[in-house]
Amino acid sequence: MSNGFYTSIDNPRYPLVCFDESSKQLIQGTRTPHPMKPGQPAREDFEYQRNGTANLFMCFAPLKGWRHVEVTDRRIQLDYADQMKYLVDVAFPDAIKIRLVQDNLNTHVKASLYKAFPPAEARSILNRLEFHYTPKHGSWLNMAEIELSVLSRQCLDRRIPDTDTLKAEIDAWETQRNQTANTIDWRFTTQDARIKLKHLYPAIQD
Known part of the structure; x- marks a missing residue:
């Protein structure tokens, strides 16, 4: 990368x-929260009920200020393959090649697409993707991880009871962020990388 x-x-x-x-x-929540009053914030009981977990796929194009979040029940190979198909067929149908930055999770491989689609379709999708992997201990170099952190702080830092509510809240957040084309001020330069990630760069002897 x-x-x-x-x-x-x-x-x-x-x-x-x-x-x-x-x-x-x-x-x-298991009890009705107390509404906000003048001089007093809203209050909710500490007791709660767990309703499982949902998976969030984040696609973030930092140079465009565009992002899309897909809420799914899981994140197996088939789900990953569906996201790649979405990028190629829906998000960027006119692109010659999508440069994709991702980490080394075991589902982030070409084999996932061959497991999900017929060989010809999998090959067609992969021909439009160019994979770039972050270092195994440097996932923070992926801006999608930063955007997920923004999503967590701005939208998800509270109790959300079900997937329908989760999707509605994320859709509203996504729409607002895309309308204003919010992006990330990336200040980690190549020179910084050569210092912090010295072990990844070749040593040149005079």
Whole structure:
């Protein structure tokens, strides 16, 4: 993966997309919360009911200020393959090649697409994707991880009882972020990378 990706100019024919996933525990209160009053915040009881977890797939194009979050019940190979198909067929249908930044999770492989689709379709999707993996101990180099953190702070930092509510809240957040084309001010330069990630760069002897 090249650190220069994040400081390059957006090319619609070769869009840069960062991909990552996270999870959200679904929690429902067991008692009606006390509403907010003048001089007093809303209060809710500490007791709650767990309603399982949901998976969040994040696709983030930092040079465009665009993101899409898909809520699913799981994150197995078939789900990952569906996200790749979405990127190629729906999000960027006119792209020649999508430069995809992702971590080394075991589902993030070409074999996932061959497991999900007929060989010809899997090959067609993969021909439009160019995989770039972050270092195994450097997932923070993936801007999708940063955008997931923004989502967590701005939208998910509270009790959400079910997937329908979760999808509605995330859709509203996504729409607002995309309308204003929010992006990330990436300040980690190539020179910084050569210092912090010295073990990944070749040593040149005079």
